[in-house]
Amino acid sequence: MSLKRKKVSVIGSGFTGATTAFLLAQKELCDVVIVDIPPMENPTKGKALDMLEAGPVQGFDANIIGTSNYEDTKDSDVVVITAGIARKPGMSRDDLVQTNQKVMKSVTAEIVKYSPDTKIIVLTNPVDAMTYTVYKASGFPKERVIGQSGVLDTARFRTFVAQELNLSVKDVTGFVLGGHGDDMVPLVRYSTAGGVPLENLISAGRLEEIVERTRKGGAEIVNLLGNGSAYYAPAAALVEMTEAILKDQKRVLPSIAFLEGEYGMNGIYLGVPTVLGAGGIEKIIELELTEDEKMALQKSADSVRTVMSVLA
Ligand SMILES: NC(=O)C1=CN([C@@H]2O[C@H](COP(=O)(O)OP(=O)(O)OC[C@H]3O[C@@H](n4cnc5c(N)ncnc54)[C@H](O)[C@@H]3O)[C@@H](O)[C@H]2O)C=CC1
Numbered sequence: 001m002s003l004k005r006k007k008v009s010v011i012g013s014g015f016t017g018a019t020t021a022f023l024l025a026q027k028e029l030c031d032v033v034i035v036d037i038p039p040m041e042n043p044t045k046g047k048a049l050d051m052l053e054a055g056p057v058q059g060f061d062a063n064i065i066g067t068s069n070y071e072d073t074k075d076s077d078v079v080v081i082t083a084g085i086a087r088k089p090g091m092s093r094d095d096l097v098q099t100n101q102k103v104m105k106s107v108t109a110e111i112v113k114y115s116p117d118t119k120i121i122v123l124t125n126p127v128d129a130m131t132y133t134v135y136k137a138s139g140f141p142k143e144r145v146i147g148q149s150g151v152l153d154t155a156r157f158r159t160f161v162a163q164e165l166n167l168s169v170k171d172v173t174g175f176v177l178g179g180h181g182d183d184m185v186p187l188v189r190y191s192t193a194g195g196v197p198l199e200n201l202i203s204a205g206r207l208e209e210i211v212e213r214t215r216k217g218g219a220e221i222v223n224l225l226g227n228g229s230a231y232y233a234p235a236a237a238l239v240e241m242t243e244a245i246l247k248d249q250k251r252v253l254p255s256i257a258f259l260e261g262e263y264g265m266n267g268i269y270l271g272v273p274t275v276l277g278a279g280g281i282e283k284i285i286e287l288e289l290t291e292d293e294k295m296a297l298q299k300s301a302d303s304v305r306t307v308m309s310v311l312a
Protein backbone atom coordinates (compact mmCIF):
# COMPACT_ATOMS: atom_id res chain seq x y z
CA MET A 1 0.00 0.00 0.00
CA SER A 2 1.48 3.34 -0.92
CA LEU A 3 1.16 6.03 1.69
CA LYS A 4 0.35 9.53 0.55
CA ARG A 5 1.67 12.01 3.05
CA LYS A 6 0.12 15.43 3.56
CA LYS A 7 2.01 18.37 2.11
CA VAL A 8 2.80 21.66 3.80
CA SER A 9 4.59 24.56 2.14
CA VAL A 10 6.47 27.03 4.30
CA ILE A 11 7.07 30.37 2.61
CA GLY A 12 10.26 32.00 3.92
CA SER A 13 13.32 29.96 4.84
CA GLY A 14 14.57 32.28 7.59
CA PHE A 15 14.59 31.63 11.30
CA THR A 16 10.89 30.91 11.77
CA GLY A 17 10.37 29.20 8.41
CA ALA A 18 13.32 26.82 8.74
CA THR A 19 12.48 25.96 12.35
CA THR A 20 8.84 25.29 11.43
CA ALA A 21 9.85 23.07 8.53
CA PHE A 22 12.17 21.02 10.72
CA LEU A 23 9.60 20.56 13.48
CA LEU A 24 6.91 19.50 10.98
CA ALA A 25 9.26 16.88 9.54
CA GLN A 26 10.48 15.69 12.93
CA LYS A 27 6.88 15.07 13.94
CA GLU A 28 6.26 13.24 10.63
CA LEU A 29 3.22 15.38 10.04
CA CYS A 30 3.79 15.91 6.33
CA ASP A 31 6.23 16.42 3.50
CA VAL A 32 7.57 19.96 3.52
CA VAL A 33 8.35 22.41 0.72
CA ILE A 34 10.33 25.47 1.81
CA VAL A 35 10.13 28.45 -0.54
CA ASP A 36 12.23 31.59 -0.62
CA ILE A 37 13.12 34.26 -3.18
CA PRO A 38 15.53 33.35 -6.05
CA PRO A 39 18.68 34.87 -4.43
CA MET A 40 18.01 32.55 -1.46
CA GLU A 41 17.31 29.46 -3.53
CA ASN A 42 20.60 27.64 -2.86
CA PRO A 43 20.69 28.37 0.88
CA THR A 44 17.07 27.19 1.04
CA LYS A 45 17.94 23.98 -0.79
CA GLY A 46 20.89 23.56 1.54
CA LYS A 47 18.76 23.93 4.66
CA ALA A 48 16.20 21.46 3.32
CA LEU A 49 18.85 18.88 2.46
CA ASP A 50 20.51 19.31 5.84
CA MET A 51 17.16 18.71 7.57
CA LEU A 52 16.48 15.67 5.40
CA GLU A 53 19.83 14.19 6.41
CA ALA A 54 18.78 14.41 10.05
CA GLY A 55 15.97 11.94 9.25
CA PRO A 56 17.99 8.72 9.54
CA VAL A 57 19.43 9.81 12.89
CA GLN A 58 16.19 11.01 14.35
CA GLY A 59 14.15 8.33 12.67
CA PHE A 60 11.65 10.42 10.77
CA ASP A 61 10.28 9.81 7.29
CA ALA A 62 9.34 13.05 5.60
CA ASN A 63 10.52 14.58 2.38
CA ILE A 64 11.81 18.16 2.63
CA ILE A 65 12.75 20.29 -0.36
CA GLY A 66 13.92 23.87 -0.78
CA THR A 67 12.90 25.86 -3.85
CA SER A 68 12.11 29.22 -5.40
CA ASN A 69 9.60 27.68 -7.77
CA TYR A 70 6.00 27.81 -6.57
CA GLU A 71 5.07 24.93 -8.85
CA ASP A 72 6.68 22.76 -6.20
CA THR A 73 4.01 23.90 -3.71
CA LYS A 74 1.18 22.57 -5.90
CA ASP A 75 -1.73 21.08 -3.96
CA SER A 76 -0.41 21.90 -0.50
CA ASP A 77 -2.79 20.98 2.32
CA VAL A 78 -1.56 23.92 4.39
CA VAL A 79 0.68 26.87 3.49
CA VAL A 80 2.47 28.73 6.27
CA ILE A 81 3.65 32.27 5.48
CA THR A 82 6.77 33.43 7.34
CA ALA A 83 8.20 35.51 4.48
CA GLY A 84 9.22 39.12 4.96
CA ILE A 85 11.32 41.11 7.36
CA ALA A 86 11.56 40.85 11.14
CA ARG A 87 12.06 43.70 13.59
CA LYS A 88 15.28 44.70 15.31
CA PRO A 89 15.70 46.27 18.77
CA GLY A 90 13.98 49.65 18.97
CA MET A 91 11.40 48.79 16.28
CA SER A 92 7.75 47.90 16.75
CA ARG A 93 6.07 45.13 14.78
CA ASP A 94 4.03 47.82 13.06
CA ASP A 95 7.19 49.32 11.51
CA LEU A 96 7.27 46.28 9.21
CA VAL A 97 3.91 46.93 7.59
CA GLN A 98 4.94 48.62 4.33
CA THR A 99 7.55 46.07 3.32
CA ASN A 100 5.66 43.02 4.49
CA GLN A 101 2.34 43.87 2.90
CA LYS A 102 4.05 43.85 -0.51
CA VAL A 103 5.55 40.47 0.31
CA MET A 104 2.13 39.15 1.41
CA LYS A 105 0.50 40.20 -1.85
CA SER A 106 3.15 38.61 -4.05
CA VAL A 107 3.37 35.32 -2.16
CA THR A 108 -0.41 35.02 -1.86
CA ALA A 109 -0.86 35.29 -5.62
CA GLU A 110 1.48 32.32 -6.06
CA ILE A 111 -0.10 30.28 -3.29
CA VAL A 112 -3.59 30.73 -4.72
CA LYS A 113 -2.40 29.83 -8.21
CA TYR A 114 -0.99 26.47 -7.18
CA SER A 115 -3.09 25.52 -4.14
CA PRO A 116 -6.56 27.04 -4.55
CA ASP A 117 -8.04 24.77 -1.87
CA THR A 118 -5.37 25.17 0.78
CA LYS A 119 -5.54 26.72 4.23
CA ILE A 120 -3.09 29.55 4.87
CA ILE A 121 -1.56 30.30 8.27
CA VAL A 122 0.14 33.70 8.46
CA LEU A 123 2.99 34.46 10.86
CA THR A 124 4.53 37.56 9.26
CA ASN A 125 4.21 40.77 11.28
CA PRO A 126 2.33 42.92 11.97
CA VAL A 127 0.40 39.68 11.90
CA ASP A 128 -3.20 40.85 12.40
CA ALA A 129 -2.94 43.29 9.48
CA MET A 130 -0.89 40.86 7.38
CA THR A 131 -3.52 38.14 7.84
CA TYR A 132 -6.13 40.63 6.64
CA THR A 133 -3.93 41.45 3.62
CA VAL A 134 -3.61 37.76 2.72
CA TYR A 135 -7.36 37.27 3.17
CA LYS A 136 -8.13 40.11 0.76
CA ALA A 137 -5.42 39.13 -1.73
CA SER A 138 -6.41 35.45 -1.76
CA GLY A 139 -10.15 35.78 -2.16
CA PHE A 140 -10.36 32.68 0.05
CA PRO A 141 -13.22 32.21 2.50
CA LYS A 142 -12.30 33.58 5.91
CA GLU A 143 -12.13 30.08 7.45
CA ARG A 144 -9.11 29.27 5.31
CA VAL A 145 -6.97 32.31 6.18
CA ILE A 146 -5.73 32.17 9.74
CA GLY A 147 -3.16 34.16 11.70
CA GLN A 148 -0.86 32.96 14.46
CA SER A 149 -0.38 34.94 17.63
CA GLY A 150 -2.41 33.52 20.49
CA VAL A 151 -0.76 30.11 20.70
CA LEU A 152 2.58 31.87 21.10
CA ASP A 153 1.37 34.56 23.49
CA THR A 154 -0.41 31.92 25.56
CA ALA A 155 2.70 29.75 25.58
CA ARG A 156 4.70 32.64 26.98
CA PHE A 157 2.11 33.28 29.65
CA ARG A 158 2.02 29.56 30.56
CA THR A 159 5.82 29.46 30.75
CA PHE A 160 5.98 32.38 33.19
CA VAL A 161 3.14 30.99 35.34
CA ALA A 162 4.71 27.52 35.49
CA GLN A 163 8.02 29.09 36.55
CA GLU A 164 6.26 31.16 39.19
CA LEU A 165 4.44 28.16 40.70
CA ASN A 166 7.18 25.60 40.03
CA LEU A 167 4.66 23.41 38.20
CA SER A 168 4.65 21.56 34.90
CA VAL A 169 3.80 23.76 31.93
CA LYS A 170 1.49 20.94 30.89
CA ASP A 171 -0.89 21.74 33.72
CA VAL A 172 -1.04 25.48 33.15
CA THR A 173 -3.60 26.91 30.75
CA GLY A 174 -3.79 30.45 29.48
CA PHE A 175 -6.05 32.62 27.39
CA VAL A 176 -5.01 35.61 25.33
CA LEU A 177 -7.38 37.70 23.23
CA GLY A 178 -6.81 40.60 20.85
CA GLY A 179 -4.07 41.81 18.55
CA HIS A 180 -0.46 40.62 18.67
CA GLY A 181 0.89 43.78 20.22
CA ASP A 182 1.44 45.50 23.53
CA ASP A 183 -2.35 45.85 23.93
CA MET A 184 -3.06 42.11 23.76
CA VAL A 185 -5.51 40.94 26.43
CA PRO A 186 -4.35 37.99 28.57
CA LEU A 187 -7.53 36.72 30.26
CA VAL A 188 -6.34 35.70 33.69
CA ARG A 189 -9.89 34.82 34.72
CA TYR A 190 -9.93 31.94 32.22
CA SER A 191 -6.42 30.68 33.08
CA THR A 192 -5.75 27.81 35.47
CA ALA A 193 -3.09 25.55 36.96
CA GLY A 194 -4.40 21.99 37.18
CA GLY A 195 -7.91 23.40 36.86
CA VAL A 196 -7.46 25.84 39.78
CA PRO A 197 -7.99 29.50 38.80
CA LEU A 198 -4.67 31.35 38.83
CA GLU A 199 -6.21 34.11 40.92
CA ASN A 200 -6.37 31.59 43.81
CA LEU A 201 -2.67 30.75 43.47
CA ILE A 202 -0.81 33.95 42.57
CA SER A 203 -1.23 37.42 44.07
CA ALA A 204 -2.94 40.05 41.94
CA GLY A 205 0.23 42.17 41.81
CA ARG A 206 2.41 39.29 40.68
CA LEU A 207 -0.16 38.21 38.09
CA GLU A 208 -0.16 41.71 36.65
CA GLU A 209 3.63 41.52 36.30
CA ILE A 210 3.31 38.20 34.46
CA VAL A 211 0.65 39.66 32.17
CA GLU A 212 2.91 42.62 31.43
CA ARG A 213 5.87 40.35 30.67
CA THR A 214 3.64 38.33 28.31
CA ARG A 215 2.58 41.50 26.48
CA LYS A 216 6.23 42.44 25.97
CA GLY A 217 7.37 38.83 25.39
CA GLY A 218 8.33 39.40 21.76
CA ALA A 219 10.37 42.50 22.57
CA GLU A 220 12.16 40.68 25.40
CA ILE A 221 13.50 38.15 22.89
CA VAL A 222 14.24 40.82 20.25
CA ASN A 223 16.37 42.72 22.76
CA LEU A 224 18.25 39.59 23.80
CA LEU A 225 18.88 38.35 20.24
CA GLY A 226 19.96 41.75 18.96
CA ASN A 227 19.43 40.95 15.29
CA GLY A 228 16.05 39.33 14.77
CA SER A 229 13.08 38.00 16.66
CA ALA A 230 11.88 34.81 18.32
CA TYR A 231 11.64 31.63 16.29
CA TYR A 232 11.59 28.46 18.38
CA ALA A 233 8.32 29.16 20.19
CA PRO A 234 6.70 30.82 17.13
CA ALA A 235 7.54 27.73 15.06
CA ALA A 236 6.16 25.43 17.76
CA ALA A 237 2.94 27.47 17.69
CA LEU A 238 2.67 27.18 13.90
CA VAL A 239 3.19 23.44 14.10
CA GLU A 240 0.46 22.99 16.72
CA MET A 241 -2.02 24.88 14.51
CA THR A 242 -0.93 23.05 11.36
CA GLU A 243 -1.26 19.67 13.09
CA ALA A 244 -4.79 20.54 14.25
CA ILE A 245 -5.77 21.20 10.63
CA LEU A 246 -3.94 18.28 9.02
CA LYS A 247 -5.37 15.80 11.53
CA ASP A 248 -8.79 17.45 11.81
CA GLN A 249 -8.26 17.56 15.56
CA LYS A 250 -10.94 20.16 16.41
CA ARG A 251 -8.45 21.75 18.83
CA VAL A 252 -9.55 24.76 20.82
CA LEU A 253 -6.70 27.14 20.05
CA PRO A 254 -6.50 30.89 19.80
CA SER A 255 -6.24 32.09 16.20
CA ILE A 256 -6.34 35.41 14.43
CA ALA A 257 -9.76 35.15 12.81
CA PHE A 258 -11.89 37.43 10.66
CA LEU A 259 -14.65 38.81 12.84
CA GLU A 260 -18.09 39.61 11.51
CA GLY A 261 -20.04 40.54 14.58
CA GLU A 262 -18.28 38.28 17.09
CA TYR A 263 -17.10 40.20 20.16
CA GLY A 264 -18.93 43.21 18.71
CA MET A 265 -16.24 43.62 16.01
CA ASN A 266 -16.64 43.78 12.27
CA GLY A 267 -14.30 43.53 9.31
CA ILE A 268 -11.15 42.96 11.34
CA TYR A 269 -8.74 40.07 11.93
CA LEU A 270 -8.13 39.68 15.67
CA GLY A 271 -7.02 36.98 18.10
CA VAL A 272 -9.92 34.95 19.53
CA PRO A 273 -10.50 31.40 20.73
CA THR A 274 -11.31 29.13 17.80
CA VAL A 275 -11.83 25.50 16.88
CA LEU A 276 -9.21 24.38 14.34
CA GLY A 277 -9.88 21.36 12.16
CA ALA A 278 -9.77 20.20 8.55
CA GLY A 279 -11.85 23.18 7.45
CA GLY A 280 -9.46 25.68 9.04
CA ILE A 281 -11.25 27.89 11.55
CA GLU A 282 -14.38 25.82 12.07
CA LYS A 283 -15.79 27.93 14.87
CA ILE A 284 -15.14 31.12 16.80
CA ILE A 285 -15.84 30.71 20.49
CA GLU A 286 -17.44 33.73 22.12
CA LEU A 287 -16.79 34.27 25.81
CA GLU A 288 -18.58 36.49 28.26
CA LEU A 289 -16.29 39.43 28.96
CA THR A 290 -16.37 41.89 31.85
CA GLU A 291 -16.64 45.60 31.06
CA ASP A 292 -12.89 46.01 31.72
CA GLU A 293 -12.04 43.12 29.41
CA LYS A 294 -14.32 44.53 26.69
CA MET A 295 -12.56 47.89 26.95
CA ALA A 296 -9.15 46.23 26.78
CA LEU A 297 -10.20 44.26 23.69
CA GLN A 298 -11.54 47.42 22.07
CA LYS A 299 -8.23 49.18 22.71
CA SER A 300 -6.35 46.28 21.14
CA ALA A 301 -8.69 46.31 18.12
CA ASP A 302 -8.16 50.08 17.76
CA SER A 303 -4.39 49.50 17.58
CA VAL A 304 -4.89 46.89 14.84
CA ARG A 305 -7.19 49.25 12.92
CA THR A 306 -4.53 51.97 13.07
CA VAL A 307 -2.12 49.63 11.29
CA MET A 308 -4.85 48.52 8.85
CA SER A 309 -5.48 52.15 7.93
CA VAL A 310 -2.06 52.40 6.23
CA LEU A 311 -2.60 49.27 4.13
CA ALA A 312 -2.61 50.00 0.41
N1 LIG B 1 3.09 36.29 14.55
C1 LIG B 1 4.05 35.95 15.38
O1 LIG B 1 3.77 35.51 16.49
C2 LIG B 1 5.47 36.05 14.97
C3 LIG B 1 5.79 36.69 13.81
N2 LIG B 1 7.09 36.74 13.37
C4 LIG B 1 7.32 37.40 12.09
O2 LIG B 1 7.64 36.40 11.13
C5 LIG B 1 8.39 37.01 10.07
C6 LIG B 1 9.61 36.15 9.75
O3 LIG B 1 10.51 36.15 10.82
P1 LIG B 1 11.92 35.40 10.68
O4 LIG B 1 11.74 34.08 10.06
O5 LIG B 1 12.60 35.51 11.99
O6 LIG B 1 12.65 36.36 9.62
P2 LIG B 1 13.92 36.01 8.70
O7 LIG B 1 14.46 37.31 8.22
O8 LIG B 1 14.82 35.07 9.39
O9 LIG B 1 13.26 35.22 7.46
C7 LIG B 1 12.41 35.80 6.55
C8 LIG B 1 12.63 35.11 5.22
O10 LIG B 1 11.64 35.58 4.30
C9 LIG B 1 12.26 35.58 3.03
N3 LIG B 1 11.49 36.39 2.09
C10 LIG B 1 11.44 37.73 1.97
N4 LIG B 1 10.62 38.07 0.96
C11 LIG B 1 10.14 36.93 0.43
C12 LIG B 1 9.25 36.61 -0.63
N5 LIG B 1 8.68 37.56 -1.39
N6 LIG B 1 9.00 35.32 -0.89
C13 LIG B 1 9.54 34.33 -0.15
N7 LIG B 1 10.39 34.57 0.88
C14 LIG B 1 10.68 35.85 1.16
C15 LIG B 1 13.65 36.14 3.30
O11 LIG B 1 14.54 35.90 2.21
C16 LIG B 1 14.00 35.40 4.58
O12 LIG B 1 14.67 34.18 4.30
C17 LIG B 1 8.72 38.43 10.55
O13 LIG B 1 7.81 39.35 9.97
C18 LIG B 1 8.50 38.34 12.04
O14 LIG B 1 8.18 39.59 12.63
C19 LIG B 1 8.11 36.15 14.07
C20 LIG B 1 7.83 35.51 15.26
C21 LIG B 1 6.50 35.44 15.82
Ligand SMILES: O=C([O-])CC(=O)C(=O)O
Pocket: 086, 087, 093, 125, 152, 180, 217, 218, 219, 221, 222, 229, 230, 234
Ligand atom coordinates in the same frame (compact mmCIF):
# COMPACT_ATOMS: atom_id res chain seq x y z
O1 LIG C 1 8.38 40.30 18.55
C1 LIG C 1 8.51 40.10 17.33
O2 LIG C 1 8.84 40.96 16.50
C2 LIG C 1 8.23 38.71 16.83
C3 LIG C 1 6.96 38.28 17.42
O3 LIG C 1 5.89 38.65 16.97
C4 LIG C 1 7.02 37.62 18.73
O4 LIG C 1 8.04 37.02 19.07
O5 LIG C 1 6.01 37.67 19.43
